[in-house]
Amino acid sequence: MTTLGNTIAAEFAKLLTTRLWWILALVLFGYIGLLAGGLAALFAGISSGAISPDAAGSSGSGGLPDFGTLPPLIYSFASSVGYVFPVLIGALATTGEFRHQTLTPTFLASPRRGQVLGAKVIALFVVGAVFGIVALAASVGLGAPVMNAFDVDPLLTDSATWALIARTVLAMGLWAIIGVGLGVLVPNQVASIVIVLAFTQFVEPLLRLAASFLEVTARIGNFLPGAASDALVGASVFTMASPTGGAAAALDWWQGGLVLLAYALVATLGGYFASWKRDVT
Amino acid sequence: MPTGTTIEFSHIHKSFGATTAVNDLSFTVEPGRVTGFLGPNGAGKTTSLRMLLGLVAPTSGTATFGGIRYRDLPQPLHTVGAALEAASFHPGRSARNHLGVYTTAAGLPRTRVMAVLEQVGLGAHADQRVGGYSLGMRQRLGLAYALLGDPGVLVLDEPINGLDPEGIKWIRGFLRAMAAEGRTVLVSSHLLSEVQQSVDDVVIIARGALVHLGPLASLETDAAPQIVVDSPDREALGAALTAAGLTYSVGRTGLLVAAADPGSVGHLAFAAGVEVSALHRQKAGLEDSFLALVGEGHTL
Structure with missing residues (x-):
């Protein structure tokens, strides 16, 4: 029988039988590890006096975080920078079905298409959450010992730190669903990748920065997916660096989570009608 | 032994915008016989087969298996095996894993994967990435997919394309054997000569409409x-x-x-x-x- 359980198991099998997932996970670990380890050394070094602020080039910008919040900032690199990876695997897993024409055998084996898309959403949520764990292994696993070495408390006994870690895993899972939604909205794989990279690396950071200058736009800017994700996680290099401090207008963590979930569901539902239930030719 | 059901096309019609791809097509395919579905390229064969399999929605009309639409079949892969085009694979996946995915989706026993790969002669290449397969091997893998559920009905779109002479000889025997076991076999081709040695009945379409229907021998008397x-x-x-x-x-x-x-x-x-x-x-x-x-x- 083609039960939902079978369909979900098949979606996991699809993900695990190509090289994509572990290549992306490896790059994610290396990228976040370098960033978290390097910046932990830099900031912790400055705070401990091992590195002088002038040497670090931060000539009175006031942009340096309060060092009491350094560990959450470092740990949150897992999602504030790493979120592009779950979006990519979600988008690639979905657009790959169109590109390699595997929708045909998929829909022949499971003719209920809504069930297949639902199974894909569930499988990718889990894979995105696993990516979250990989990214945290890099940001916490490398950031904490580095901060410790510079006599900055990594706050690993603090329950708030572990709440942040759990919310990061949730955020990364939601980002993978957004990737699925993008994939069904824009089935062309190249176009989808370009949108992911352009939006996450360029368009959204600029929009968030621009929005943060005014109170009104800052409130709207909070509903951008990246801002919502940072609100869910509870810390981010972006909110720390914004002129208004971000904290004034930021959403609560659960509001951020709901906004992110809404993006994921709206994109996936829209894509279901735009491409998924169309003729497979 | 799986029993074949009849395939029934009833007044099926498909338009893509202003273009009519299939026009009021009706015919029945019987079990125990090999039926050739023939017509030039662009006649509407693939669109008709995709409507039968629930991949393309007909503008009007129905195509069913003994009265049941594909998407309403309780165990689709066990009832119908279909091989459509030779490129429905992720090139980075091995044949074993490719079939494994759909075996899982359909809830079929995992042992079917090697059974069908052996059946189509790909047993030795099970763990090779499909991206490195020749066209003939891809055709055989497509056929292996169709056989996964040991179905009573086989729907094959241009299965002879790309096969070497040995493969062509093999598939002819294979089609005959499937029909002899009581299965329904519908096989499309744009060349009559490709299938005339294996088919009992022919359904010929041109420009989306039926032009001839009957036993193969009926073609001779017409001329x-x-x-x-x-x-x-x-x-x-x-x-x-x-x-x-x-x-x-x-x-x-x-x-x-x-x-x-x-x-x-x-x-x-x-x-x-x-x-x-x-x-x-x-x-x-x-x-x-x-x-x-x-x-x-x-x-x-």
Whole structure:
């Protein structure tokens, strides 16, 4: 029988039988590890006096975080920078079905298409959450010992730190669903990748920065997916660096989570009608 | 042993915008026989098969398996096995994993994967990435997918494309064996000659509409016989035929005359004093009848 359980198991099998997932996970670990380890050394070094602020080039910008919040900032690199990876695997897993024409055998084996898309959403949520764990292994696993070495408390006994870690895993899972939604909205794989990279690396950071200058736009800017994700996680290099401090207008963590979930569901539902239930030719 | 069900196309119609791809197509495919679904490229064969399999939504009409639409089948892969095009694979996945995905989706036993790979002769290549497969191997893998659920109905779109001569011989025997076991076998092709050795019935479509339906032998009786006559002096022979009111065309081996009796043509030449070097009746080949049915201007 083609039960939902079978369909979900098949979606996991699809993900695990190509090289994509572990290549992306490896790059994610290396990228976040370098960033978290390097910046932990830099900031912790400055705070401990091992590195002088002038040497670090931060000539009175006031942009340096309060060092009491350094560990959450470092740990949150897992999602504030790493979120592009779950979006990519979600988008690639979905657009790959169109590109390699595997929708045909998929829909022949499971003719209920809504069930297949639902199974894909569930499988990718889990894979995105696993990516979250990989990214945290890099940001916490490398950031904490580095901060410790510079006599900055990594706050690993603090329950708030572990709440942040759990919310990061949730955020990364939601980002993978957004990737699925993008994939069904824009089935062309190249176009989808370009949108992911352009939006996450360029368009959204600029929009968030621009929005943060005014109170009104800052409130709207909070509903951008990246801002919502940072609100869910509870810390981010972006909110720390914004002129208004971000904290004034930021959403609560659960509001951020709901906004992110809404993006994921709206994109996936829209894509279901735009491409998924169309003729497979 | 799985039993075949009938395939029923009933007044099925499909338009893509202003273009009509399939127009009021109705026919039935019986179990225990191999049915060739023929027509030139672009005639609507693939669209018809995709509507049958629930991949393309018909504009109107239905296509069912014994009255049940594909998407309503409780165990689709166990009822119907389909091989559509030779490229529905992720190139980075091995054949074993490719089939494993859909075995899982359909809730079939994992042992079916190697069973069907052995059946189509790909057992030795099970762990090779499909991206490195030849076209013929991809065709066989497509067929292996169709066989996963040991289905009573087989729907194969152009399965002979890309096969080497040995593969063609193999698939002909395979199709016959499947039908002999009581399964329903529907196999499409744009070349009658590719399938005429294996099919019992033919369904011929052109420009989206049915043009012929019946046993293969019915194609022969449809075609009028021709007389082939040749002479060292073809001009004189042609003039004599025209004078007698017969029309002819120039063929490779002589003049083709639309007449029933070789004797009358011989007598006519004799009376005109033209030397005859060849004279015989030629039954129009199946391929000729096929081409006549699907119409001129459709180069294959």
